[in-house]
Amino acid sequence: MPLPDHVPMSCRFTLSxxxxxxxxxxxxxxxxxxxxxxxxxTGKLSTMYEGLRPYVEDxxxxxxxxxxxxxxxMTMEAVYSKGWPGEKPEGPEAEEGExxxxxxxxxxxxxxxxxxxxxxxxxxEWAKGRETLEGLARELGVLEGEEPDCLVLNGDVQQVFxxxxxxxxxxxxxxxxxxxxxxxxxxSPTA
Amino acid sequence: MPLPDHVPMSCRFTLSxxxxxxxxxxxxxxxxxxxxxxxxxTGKLSTMYEGLRPYVEDxxxxxxxxxxxxxxxMTMEAVYSKGWPGEKPEGPEAEEGExxxxxxxxxxxxxxxxxxxxxxxxxxEWAKGRETLEGLARELGVLEGEEPDCLVLNGDVQQVFxxxxxxxxxxxxxxxxxxxxxxxxxxSPTA
Numbered sequence: 001m002p003l004p005d006h007v008p009m010s011c012r013f014t015l016s017x018x019x020x021x022x023x024x025x026x027x028x029x030x031x032x033x034x035x036x037x038x039x040x041x042t043g044k045l046s047t048m049y050e051g052l053r054p055y056v057e058d059x060x061x062x063x064x065x066x067x068x069x070x071x072x073x074m075t076m077e078a079v080y081s082k083g084w085p086g087e088k089p090e091g092p093e094a095e096e097g098e099x100x101x102x103x104x105x106x107x108x109x110x111x112x113x114x115x116x117x118x119x120x121x122x123x124x125e126w127a128k129g130r131e132t133l134e135g136l137a138r139e140l141g142v143l144e145g146e147e148p149d150c151l152v153l154n155g156d157v158q159q160v161f162x163x164x165x166x167x168x169x170x171x172x173x174x175x176x177x178x179x180x181x182x183x184x185x186x187x188s189p190t191a
Numbered sequence: 192m193p194l195p196d197h198v199p200m201s202c203r204f205t206l207s208x209x210x211x212x213x214x215x216x217x218x219x220x221x222x223x224x225x226x227x228x229x230x231x232x233t234g235k236l237s238t239m240y241e242g243l244r245p246y247v248e249d250x251x252x253x254x255x256x257x258x259x260x261x262x263x264x265m266t267m268e269a270v271y272s273k274g275w276p277g278e279k280p281e282g283p284e285a286e287e288g289e290x291x292x293x294x295x296x297x298x299x300x301x302x303x304x305x306x307x308x309x310x311x312x313x314x315x316e317w318a319k320g321r322e323t324l325e326g327l328a329r330e331l332g333v334l335e336g337e338e339p340d341c342l343v344l345n346g347d348v349q350q351v352f353x354x355x356x357x358x359x360x361x362x363x364x365x366x367x368x369x370x371x372x373x374x375x376x377x378x379s380p381t382a
Contacts, residue, residue, distance in 0.1 A: 012340065014374055016207035016266045023380055044381045045306050045343065045374055075207045077268045077374060079308070079340070085318065087339035115236050117270070119310035119370060121317060127276065148278035149203065149270070149370075152236065179310060179340075181372065183205055183236055183268060189214055190235045 006052040006096075007172040009082035011060050014046045015067055017074040025074075029067035033059050034100040053172050054099055054165075056080070061161045062101035064184055065108050068157075076184040080168050083122060083177025106158070113144070113185045114153040114160050116167065122177035129175065133167045140166070160184070197243040198363040199281075200273035202251050205237045206258055208265040216265075220258035224250050225291040230281055241281055244363055245356075247271070249290035252352045255375055256296040259348075267375040271359050274313060274368025297349070304335070304376045305344040305351050307358065313368035320366065324358045331357070351375070 017025040030042060037055035041048045049059045057080070064076050118133060120126040137143035137151055140163045145152035153160050164182055171178050208216040221233060228246035232239045240250045248271070255267050309324060311317040328334035328342055331354045336343035344351050355373055362369050 010340075014266055014268070014376075016209055018207055018209055018211075018213035020209075020211045022209035022264060042381075043343075044304055044379050045376050073213060075205055075268075077205070077266075079372075081340060084339035113235055117370075120312060121310060123314055126312060148275035149201070149272060152234075179308075181270075185205075185236050188235050190233075 005169055005173055006054060007082060008051065009053050009056055009080060009168075009172055010048055010050040010087070011056050011078055011080045012046045012048045013060055013063070013076055013078040015063065015074070015076050017067055017069070017072055019069070019072045019074075025067050025069060025072070029063050032066040032104075033062045034104075035059055037097070037100055053168060057161075057165045057168060058099035058101045061165075062105045065105040065157060068108075068110060068186060070110075071187055073187045073189065074185070077181070078184065079179050079181045080164075081179035082172060083175070109156050109158065110186060111155070112157050112160050113188065114164070115150040115183050116153060116164060117150040117181045118167075118171070119179040119181065120175055120177075121179075122175055124175040124178065129171060129178070132170055136166045136170070137163050157186075196360055196364055197245060197287075198273060199242065200244050200247055200271060200359075200363055201239055201241040201278070202247050202269055202271045203237045203239045204251055204254070204267055204269040206254065206265070206267050208258055208260070208263055210260070210263045210265075216258050216260060216263070220254050223257040223295075224253045225295075226250055228288070228291055244359060245290055248352075248356045248359060249292045252356075253292035253296045256299050256348060259299075259301060259377060261301075262378055264378045264380065265376070268372070269375065270370050270372045271355075272370035273363060274366070300347050300349065301377060302346070303348050303351050304379065305355070306341040306374050307344060307355060308341040308372045309358075309362070310370040310372065311366055311368075312370075313366055315366040315369070320362060320369075323361055327357045327361070328354050348377075
């Protein structure tokens, strides 16, 4: 039996390292991720991980961290979502166990920035979601700014992903159909 | 008086050229766009254009095309939206007139790919929107694939932007609060 917050969902992400060596960086990162707890499909525009929430999150975070290079500016657009009509997020049968990449990336630290937008499509209370996400980001010490369409985050990579994952955990239990769209950024030359 | 489909909206976009020369490419493109018909704010994570729909679209398309370099892989994440609580898209007073960048970029051609996701937050009919967008993409000859969460587009840069703009024009009139999130990509080494 899956744990109650082990909700099936997906994340579609696009990794963009701004370096002439982008092919090695992207493919190297994707290969390094242990994906045995998710179903993974890579296409021209994005990679999609499907499975239970914690394993999807674990894979996306690991991919970002494996692609990190000191001094190389990189963005990742990552849309965590569930509930699309016609969608059946499928993943491996295993429904419990440790997130397989946590050991490899859980002790890596570097500063990063992010923006995070919440889309609620099932008539659920967006305002309540927004308020909750803002509270989580503030508690975790990563809230840098608020715009009508997004929250701006800043902090250590572990804290920022903690925040996105806490937001997802909450949303996935409260909303039947939602998307949490994040843009992650490291080594931006813009102060 | 603005034309009926000259709806105030915004687009927040992040440009990621995968090249060691990314700073010159991004800043060069942003500087080349004639922004006198929009309000523009550039931050660490994204640039935001606000104004009337056709001028916002014109600016985003021009920025992407000015950043294009033969052989350089590049993505742009662009979220066109309107209706966020607390949002007041503001733009210049001028409400009519030609899109100022159309002349500079309207004759440029290169192949590109895109994905496009529709989020409807005001209780409007997402399914109707999705069907309409699919029809527009098919009519314009750029529909490559359909996923539950997005449409995949492929074609000449002019056709792909025509499709995104037609989608926006329709959505902006039908939905009070929506987002159309597009990821544009050129020169991907993945076949």
